[in-house]
Each structure stands twice: as C-alpha cells, then as structure tokens.
Amino acid sequence: xxxxxxxxxxxxxxxxxxxxxxxDFILTSKNDEKMPxxxxxxxxxxxxxxxxxxxxGLAALLEAALLLEPDKTxxxxxxxxxxxxxxxxxxxxxx
Amino acid sequence: MVKxxxxxxxREPHWKIMxxxxxxxxxxxxxxxxxxxxxxxxxxxxxxTAAIYTNKMTFGPGVTNPYMxxxxxxxxxxxxxxxxxxxxxxxxxxxxxxxxxxxxxVEMEKPLTAIQEAIDxxxxxxxxxxxxxxxxxxxxxxxxxxxxxRGKIPVYVGAQGPKMLALAGKIGDGVLINASHPRDVxxxxxxxxxxxxxxxxxFDEVDVAAYTSxxxxxxxxxxxxAAARVVSxxxxxSPPQLLEKHGIDxxxxxxxxxxxxxxxxxxxxxxVTPEMISAFSVCGTPDMCIERIAELLKSGISQFVVGSPIGxxxxxxxxxxxxxxxxxxxx
Numbered sequence: 001x002x003x004x005x006x007x008x009x010x011x012x013x014x015x016x017x018x019x020x021x022x023x024d025f026i027l028t029s030k031n032d033e034k035m036p037x038x039x040x041x042x043x044x045x046x047x048x049x050x051x052x053x054x055x056x057g058l059a060a061l062l063e064a065a066l067l068l069e070p071d072k073t074x075x076x077x078x079x080x081x082x083x084x085x086x087x088x089x090x091x092x093x094x095x
Numbered sequence: 096m097v098k099x100x101x102x103x104x105x106r107e108p109h110w111k112i113m114x115x116x117x118x119x120x121x122x123x124x125x126x127x128x129x130x131x132x133x134x135x136x137x138x139x140x141x142x143x144t145a146a147i148y149t150n151k152m153t154f155g156p157g158v159t160n161p162y163m164x165x166x167x168x169x170x171x172x173x174x175x176x177x178x179x180x181x182x183x184x185x186x187x188x189x190x191x192x193x194x195x196x197x198x199x200x201v202e203m204e205k206p207l208t209a210i211q212e213a214i215d216x217x218x219x220x221x222x223x224x225x226x227x228x229x230x231x232x233x234x235x236x237x238x239x240x241x242x243x244x245r246g247k248i249p250v251y252v253g254a255q256g257p258k259m260l261a262l263a264g265k266i267g268d269g270v271l272i273n274a275s276h277p278r279d280v281x282x283x284x285x286x287x288x289x290x291x292x293x294x295x296x297x298f299d300e301v302d303v304a305a306y307t308s309x310x311x312x313x314x315x316x317x318x319x320x321a322a323a324r325v326v327s328x329x330x331x332x333s334p335p336q337l338l339e340k341h342g343i344d345x346x347x348x349x350x351x352x353x354x355x356x357x358x359x360x361x362x363x364x365x366x367v368t369p370e371m372i373s374a375f376s377v378c379g380t381p382d383m384c385i386e387r388i389a390e391l392l393k394s395g396i397s398q399f400v401v402g403s404p405i406g407x408x409x410x411x412x413x414x415x416x417x418x419x420x421x422x423x424x425x426x
Contacts, residue, residue, distance in 0.1 A: 024408075027111055032108045035108070040108075048148050
C-alpha cells in the first residue's frame with residue numbers, strides 16, 4: 001500500500017484530528033509485537049521534530065495504525081467522513 | 096521552583112516510552128526516571144533511547160540496586176550514558192525489592208552498608224579513579240575504566256524506612272522518597288534532614304523528591320480505577336503498622352493480597368478503598384492533584400515525581416498535567 005498517496009487524499013482540515021486518533025490507537029494497542037522497529041523509529045523521529053502531522057509523519061502513523069489496529073483505523077476514516085478512503089484501504093487490505 | 100519528574104516502566108516497548116518522554120519534555124517535565132526490574136526491558140537500553148530522543152531532561156534509573164548489578168557495571172553504564180548526554184545523567188540507587196531479589200536467589204545483604212559502599216565505588220569509578228575497595232559487601236582490587244569518564248553524576252538514593260532516609264540525606268545528591276501521602280513525606284523529610292545535618296550539608300543542597308504513585312483524569316472514577324491497579328500492589332506489600340497508621344483495615348488488605356496471589360485482578364482492584372487510594376497515591380482530577388501536590392510541597396521537597404500509573408490513558412494524562420497542573424507550580 002502506498003501510504004503517502006493515501007495521505008495525499010486526506011483533506012488538510014482532517015489531518016490533525018486523524019493524527020491524534022492514529023497516535024491513540026498505536027499507543028493503546030496491545031499488538032505491540034506487530035510494530036516494525038524501523039517504523040517505530042520513523043514515528044519517533046517525526047514526533048521529536050514535532051512534524052507528525054506532515055505527510056510523511058501521517059503516512060508512518062497510518063502504516064503503523066493499520067498494522068496494529070486495522071479495524072479501528074478504518075472506522076476512524078468513516079467517522080471523519082472519509083468513506084471513500086476507508087473503502088480504498090479495505091479493498092487494498094483484502095487483495 | 097519545584098521540579099517535576101516522570102517515571103516510566105519499560106514493560107512497555109521503547110517506542111511507547113519514548114513517545115511519552117518526548118511529550119513530557121515538551122510539556123515541561125524536568126526529570127525522567129526509568130524503573131529497573133529484571134523482568135521488564137533493560138533500563139539502560141531505555142535510557143540510551145532517552146539520551147537520543149530528549150534534549151533537556153535529566154534522566155536515570157529510578158531506581159537500580161547494587162545486588163542485581165555490581166556497582167562497577169552501574170558505574171560503567173551511567174558513565175557511558177553521560178558521554179551520550181553530558182550533564183543530563185543521574186543515578187537512582189536503592190536497596191531493591193526483597194520479593195524480586197528472592198525470585199532470582201539474590202540475598203539483600205546489609206542494605207544500608209551495601210548502598211553506601213556501592214555509591215562510594217560508583218563515585219570513585221565515575222571520577223576516573225583506580226578503585227581498590229575493601230568493603231563489607233563489595234570488594235574491588237584496582238578497578239578502573241579504560242576510558243575517561245565525563246565527570247560527576249548526581250546520585251539519588253531511593254528510600255522508605257527511617258535509616259535509609261537518613262543515609263540518603265547524608266550521602267545522596269538527591270533523595271527519592273517512596274511515598275505519596277503528605278504525612279509520610281513530611282516524616283520522611285525529617286529523617287532526610289537528620290542525615291543532611293550529620294553530613295554538615297545544607298538541606299537545599301540535596302534534591303529531595305516525593306516519588307509518588309499518580310493518576311489524573313477529569314473523571315474522578317477513571318482516575319481512581321487507574322490508581323487502584325498500582326495501589327492494590329502497594330497495599331498488599333505494606334506492613335500492618337503502616338496500614339493502621341492510615342486507618343486501613345488490615346483484613347481488607349489481606350483480601351487484596353490473596354486476590355493478587357490468585358491472579359484475580361478484578362477482585363484485587365475492586366477491593367481497593369478510597370482510604371487506600373488517598374494513603375498510597377496522588378489521584379484525582381487536575382484540581383485535586385494540584386491540592387495534594389501543594390500539600391506535599393509544604394514538607395520541603397524540591398521535586399515531585401509523577402509515578403505509575405500516571406493515568407488511565409498515559410498520553411491524555413501527560414497532556415492534562417502539562418496543561419493544567421504544571422502551570423500552577425511553574426508560573
């Protein structure tokens with residue numbers, strides 16, 4: 001899945017709210033073992049620079065959230081009225 | 096001005112702890128403490144990531160003990176960390192937890208002497224000295240680093256009982272008082288002062304911290320529920336005299352202990368009463384926590400440590416502390 005391309009589809013006005021939701025999913029997830037260490041370091045690097053809401057930061061969060069909590073992540077897109085992106089993710093995950 | 100510390104337990108993976116550490120530093124915390132237990136992830140690996148991902152906070156083990164790790168290795172670990180983050184490394188050293196030491200067959204021999212000797216060895220090693228030490232518990236025969244350490248590392252002594260508290264005041268650059276109730280902290284500070292006086296130091300030369308069990312939430316029920324997880328263990332491990340001092344029914348404490356032994360968490364946590372939470376934690380809404388911290392500060396402490404569980408949702412709790420509690424004391 002090209003997470004960067006998915007992020008480009010997310011309206012800028014939704015990015016902050018979405019990033020907060022994704023961070024919460026990741027931090028409260030019990031599926032820690034599914035987090036690749038390189039991806040964790042990428043997220044921490046973005047957080048350290050305070051740029052988690054940038055396109056590259058959001059792409060890393062989205063990848064992690066879909067690995068750790070796919071159902072919650074897809075639901076979040078629906079809640080934020082981004083159903084077409086949610087469908088696109090679902091279809092990619094199913095293929 | 097009072098400093099704020101925060102404790103993390105590396106039972107969580109490093110990336111969660113570092114997310115919270117970066118958040119805490121940005122939110123105004125001054126000190127980061129990582130617990131050291133053999134059954135969690137390694138404290139020095141966690142502290143190494145802290146050296147990389149934080150910029151201002153001091154950080155160190157809170158606390159390690161000299162029985163599980165020989166003092167020369169503790170000296171080596173903190174001296175190496177001090178190369179990664181010069182001037183930001185501190186060392187918390189305590190006698191350890193007897194139950195944990197028993198699990199690995201390590202005897203808690205002469206804790207007061209062991210702490211004193213271990214700190215003596217660590218200070219000498221981190222000063223670059225060759226250490227020939229003939230103590231009652233620890234001995235070295237010309238131990239010396241093959242690298243040049245980067246200077247003094249403040250040593251904090253973790254303490255709860257009166258003798259260890261006095262020793263902590265006497266030999267420590269700082270003291271980590273393991274208590275959350277104003278009465279307990281006030282008594283602990285008086286013991287620390289005895290040691291400070293014996294050493295001929297001024298009280299304000301020693302950074303005295305209340306290392307508390309802490310839980311904050313806008314909803315008091317949620318704060319209590321979070322605190323109950325940690326308070327149940329504290330209650331189960333407390334001697335009857337301490338429980339009675341706080342008006343806690345010893346029989347109820349025994350019931351919690353039995354439930355924990357049986358891994359019946361639901362029964363253990365639901366047995367925790369408001370009196371227990373008040374005695375062994377700083378817990379409640381931000382305003383309630385502010386009130387309790389203000390009470391604790393009257394005892395003369397110079398650092399307040401937000402210890403586990405912090406809150407039901409750690410990220411939200413750190414935000415609450417940074418936005419609603421710290422400004423009250425740092426304005």
